[in-house]
Amino acid sequence: MKILVPVKRVPDPTQKAKIKDGHIDLTGASWIVNTFDEYAVETALRLSENGEAASRIAGSEIVVVSIGPDDAAKEIRTTLAMGADRAIHVVANDSEIDSLVVVKVLAAIIAAEKPDLVVMGKQAVDGDANQVGQMLAGKLGWPQATFAASIELKDKSLVVGREVDGGVEYKRVPTPAVVTVDLRIVAPKAVQNGTTPASFAYSGEGARLPSLKGIMAAKKKPLDVKKLADYGASPAPVIKELSVTLPPPRPPGQIVADIPTLVKKLAEEAKVL
Amino acid sequence: MGNVLAFCEFSGSTLRSSALANIAFARDAATAHGGEVIALLIGPGAAAAGAAAAKYAPKVITVEDGKLEHYLAETYAPILARLAKENNATVVSATATSLGKDVMPRTAALLDAGMASDISKMDGKTAFVRPILAGNAYSKVEISTPIITVTVRQSEFEPAGELGSAGTVSAAPAGEINALGAAFDHIDAQKSDRPDLGDAKVVVSGGRGMKTGENFKVLEQLADLLGAAMGASRAATDAGMVPADWQVGQTGKIVAPNLYFAVAISGAIQHLAGMKGSKTIVAINKNKDEPIFQVADYGVVADWEKAIPELIAEIKKVKASR
Numbered sequence: 001m002k003i004l005v006p007v008k009r010v011p012d013p014t015q016k017a018k019i020k021d022g023h024i025d026l027t028g029a030s031w032i033v034n035t036f037d038e039y040a041v042e043t044a045l046r047l048s049e050n051g052e053a054a055s056r057i058a059g060s061e062i063v064v065v066s067i068g069p070d071d072a073a074k075e076i077r078t079t080l081a082m083g084a085d086r087a088i089h090v091v092a093n094d095s096e097i098d099s100l101v102v103v104k105v106l107a108a109i110i111a112a113e114k115p116d117l118v119v120m121g122k123q124a125v126d127g128d129a130n131q132v133g134q135m136l137a138g139k140l141g142w143p144q145a146t147f148a149a150s151i152e153l154k155d156k157s158l159v160v161g162r163e164v165d166g167g168v169e170y171k172r173v174p175t176p177a178v179v180t181v182d183l184r185i186v187a188p189k190a191v192q193n194g195t196t197p198a199s200f201a202y203s204g205e206g207a208r209l210p211s212l213k214g215i216m217a218a219k220k221k222p223l224d225v226k227k228l229a230d231y232g233a234s235p236a237p238v239i240k241e242l243s244v245t246l247p248p249p250r251p252p253g254q255i256v257a258d259i260p261t262l263v264k265k266l267a268e269e270a271k272v273l
Numbered sequence: 274m275g276n277v278l279a280f281c282e283f284s285g286s287t288l289r290s291s292a293l294a295n296i297a298f299a300r301d302a303a304t305a306h307g308g309e310v311i312a313l314l315i316g317p318g319a320a321a322a323g324a325a326a327a328k329y330a331p332k333v334i335t336v337e338d339g340k341l342e343h344y345l346a347e348t349y350a351p352i353l354a355r356l357a358k359e360n361n362a363t364v365v366s367a368t369a370t371s372l373g374k375d376v377m378p379r380t381a382a383l384l385d386a387g388m389a390s391d392i393s394k395m396d397g398k399t400a401f402v403r404p405i406l407a408g409n410a411y412s413k414v415e416i417s418t419p420i421i422t423v424t425v426r427q428s429e430f431e432p433a434g435e436l437g438s439a440g441t442v443s444a445a446p447a448g449e450i451n452a453l454g455a456a457f458d459h460i461d462a463q464k465s466d467r468p469d470l471g472d473a474k475v476v477v478s479g480g481r482g483m484k485t486g487e488n489f490k491v492l493e494q495l496a497d498l499l500g501a502a503m504g505a506s507r508a509a510t511d512a513g514m515v516p517a518d519w520q521v522g523q524t525g526k527i528v529a530p531n532l533y534f535a536v537a538i539s540g541a542i543q544h545l546a547g548m549k550g551s552k553t554i555v556a557i558n559k560n561k562d563e564p565i566f567q568v569a570d571y572g573v574v575a576d577w578e579k580a581i582p583e584l585i586a587e588i589k590k591v592k593a594s595r
Contacts, residue, residue: 013542017409024410099378100387127412128405128523129390131378134346138382143347143455146375149517159458163517164371165471165526167462171345174454183507183524184517238387242400242413250549253570255561259580262555262573263587270553270570272475272532273499273591 001156001175002061003044004115005084006106006136007037009068009075010126022243033075036121040181041079042207044119046191047153052200057193061085065109067102069093073223080218081210087223096228096235103135108231110140115176116156122147122180133180143173149184152192161190275363276308279330280353282372283314283322288329290472291368293432296329298395298425300433302364305398311360312440315349316341323442329433331440334360338447343457346376348450354383355448357420369424369527370471377424387416391527393429407523407546427471428529428550463516465503470521473502475532478521478548481508482537482558482577489515491581492536498588504528504548506538522547537577540565557581 011029018025033041041064048060064079064087066072076087090105110118123130137144149168150161162169163182173179184190188201210218228235256262267273279299281292292312299310312330314322319335326333336352353376357365365380367373369391381388389401393411396402400415401423470476477496479489489503496503504521505514521528522544529550536557538544541564548554549568556569559576566572573580 013407017406019410024406098387100385103382123524125523126406128403128407129388130374131381131388131390134375134378135382135388137346138350138379141453143453144375144379145455146346147371157454162371164460165469165518167460167516167518169460170458172456172458177455184511238417239389240415240417242415244405244410244412246410247408250554250568250570253554253566253568253572255566255572255574259573259575259583260587262571263584263591265571266532266553266555267591270532272553273588 001048001057001117002063002113002115003047003117003119004063004065004110004113005037005040005044005079006065006118006120006132007041007076007079008034008066008124009072010034010124013125017246019244019246023241024244031072031075033078034121034124034126036123036125036181036183038079038207039183039186040119040121041082041084043151043181043185043191045083045208046196046202047117047119047151047193049196051196051202057195063088063113063115065090065106067092067097067105076223077218078210080221080223081214082208083214086221088226089223090226090228090231092228092235096237098237098239099129099131099135100239101228101233101235101237102132103139104233105228105231106132106136107139108233117175118178120178120180122182133178137178140178143177144179145171145173145177146180147182148179149182149187150190151179151185154194274308275306276311276361277303277306277364277366278311278313278353278357278360278362280365280367280373280376281312281314281326282368282370283318283325285318286321287325288322290432290469291370291427293329294427294430295366295368295425296433297430298392298423299330299364299366301395302366305395306363308361308363311362313353313356315352316344320444324439327440327442328435331436333440333442334445335442336445336447338450340450341447344372345452345455345457346379347453347455349376350379350383352447353380356445357384362420364421364423366423366425368427370427373424377422381422384420384422385418386420386422387418388422389414389416390424391426392423393426407542408549409542409546426527428527463518467496468500468502470502470504470519470526470528473528474530475499475501476504476521476528476530476548476551477501477534477536478504478506478538479509479515479536480506480538481512483509483514486514495534495581495585498585499532506541506544535565535569536581538565539563540568
């Protein structure tokens with residue numbers, strides 16, 4: 001099975017947001033692979049290997065695609081070090097792209113690469129938009145399974161457990177399809193591919209860390225550098241950020257001595273009981 | 274001039290409360306675009322719920338078909354896109370529920386429309402304010418496509434009130450239905466008599482410090498005393514203590530109740546993003562240095578084992594004295 005994994009690099013979310021000239025100031029920011037996309041790479045690996053034997057399924061291939069500035073190459077290498085086979089880096093600055101430009105580029109890459117499956121994070125933790133996977137599926141005319149907490153692969157079709165309001169919905173989709181993953185996709189037995197024994201449990205500690213061997217190997221893996229124009233896309237976003245503001249801080253609260261005092265204040269001061 | 278097509282979820286013969294936030298937004302958008310609000314109901318029972326929707330919208334369109342028994346983005350999005358065009362809509366909106374988040378971007382792709390997700394405010398005709406970076410900042414975006422798609426954050430819009438006179442209801446054909454091979458299999462539903470997390474007035478949440486799912490029982494007693502919904506931090510849901518759909522946070526539910534209890538929750542950014550819009554926040558944690566105390570209006574430094582039974586007893590006393 002050939003799996004394409006679109007990934008985005010994002011500013012490390014533990015950094016405090018700062019504003020400069022009406023936009024987020026990213027000077028000196030440190031960057032990471034978007035956590036959900038990292039989980040998507042992990043998902044693709046689990047679909048493509050025998051987890052117990054720590055061996056790849058013959059003929060499986062994982063292609064990572066990222067659209068971002070020059071220095072996003074570092075985060076792309078991280079996904080190769082985790083075990084993806086090769087990568088395509090479409091160089092573009094944030095101001096040149098929006099979700100529709102990204103979808104156009106991805107659709108063109110998919111037309112050329114013809115993967116059996118696209119696996120990606122459900123949202124990027126900077127923009128929090130949660131759009132690209134669904135838009136891509138719509139543009140391609142492929143079925144979609146969003147917010148995946150589990151995947152069972154059988155005979156080239158998938159049963160995906162989706163986290164929805166009020167429970168977990170199980171949806172069947174044939175391939176090719178777009179799957180977007182939620183946090184719990186990295187649970188020890190969340191991905192079943194019919195090759196890894198069902199009894200085998202992954203660590204459950206999130207995505208795997210690149211091994212030293214993986215880091216060395218990643219340096220030699222193919223990383224194609226492309227431009228938007230290579231895919232017929234122009235840097236003409238239709239969604240434009242006008243300004244960014246920080247929410248006003250909450251007024252300072254108070255530590256109260258004990259539960260009776262708390263209840264008294266909730267009843268009389270906050271009037272919420 | 275353009276209309277606003279507001280996709281509304283319903284349950285039985287009534288609109289879901291989440292849909293009323295969308296209608297509230299749709300009214301603002303219809304004013305700005307010089308058109309009218311058209312509520313769209315799709316699926317089994319849509320015709321029966323049409324009358325309820327007509328209390329809120331001047332025009333209601335319902336779509337029913339034997340092949341639409343279960344919601345699928347693959348079958349719903351083409352209906353939304355087609356009806357948007359047929360009804361001269363310049364804005365297509367849904368509430369940012371799990372269904373709205375699933376179907377609207379797909380609809381946007383079919384319409385070549387730009388989309389603003391999870392918005393908190395409309396600004397003029399084509400600009401929208403929406404939270405980014407886990408709610409640590411608000412971005413104002415302008416969308417320049419002829420049709421604009423939007424999902425609306427429920428907690429940021431007051432539910433729409435009823436109109437003076439009821440609107441008209443009409444049925445539209447589903448058109449060609451092609452699920453592209455996708456099919457609903459089944460749902461493991463979390464049954465609960467408690468209110469929905471999204472619109473509860475009071476929420477009681479527990480975190481990693483609760484240690485086991487069994488320990489959540491005492492929080493459920495507190496919730497039931499207050500008519501509250503149950504919530505949890507990601508640490509608690511990831512550990513399997515409680516169902517995943519209890520998760521409050523950037524990647525779970527966004528809530529803004531009048532009263533929010535955070536019990537044994539440290540207060541990671543991820544969690545704060547989901548609850549810091551709450552009116553009054555109470556934190557109970559044994560470690561006084563946890564970040565949750567920085568957003569709490571009232572904090573008590575205590576072990577939950579001792580504090581929660583005492584809290585239940587004290588609230589009972591207050592209630593009994595009224």
